[in-house]
Amino acid sequence: MPASPLDHSAPHTLKHLRERAGLSQEALARIVGVSGKTVSNWERGMSVASLTVPQMKALCDALGVTLSELPDNFSS
Known part of the structure; x- marks a missing residue:
């Protein structure tokens, strides 16, 4: 399967x-x-991030990504 642009x-x-x-x-x-x-x-x-829906929307907007583009694990 091809990797997405933000593959973890x-x-x-x-x-x-x-x-x-x-x-x-x-x-x-x-x-x-x-x-x-x-x-x-x-x-x-x-x-581990525990965010409300409005916080998650703000995070995605700030980073310029969609929810599905966020990494499952935020750390390296």
């Missing part, structure tokens, strides 16, 4: 998507409504 086997972690969108951890945190430490923890695999 490629380096498309949350950090990659955030940096591609030109956002700092703090900026993404403000958009989503969480702390910068929370975003850092997601990116390092220290915690």
Whole structure:
């Protein structure tokens, strides 16, 4: 099966998507409504994201991706 543009086997972690969108951890945190430490923890695999639907929509909009394009695991 051909890989999608954001296949998780490629380096498309949350950090990659955030940096591609030109956002700092703090900026993404403000958009989503969480702390910068929370975003850092997601990116390092220290915690699992538990977001509301509006927060998930904000995350997708900020990163310029659809829900199906988000990696299943945010860390590398």
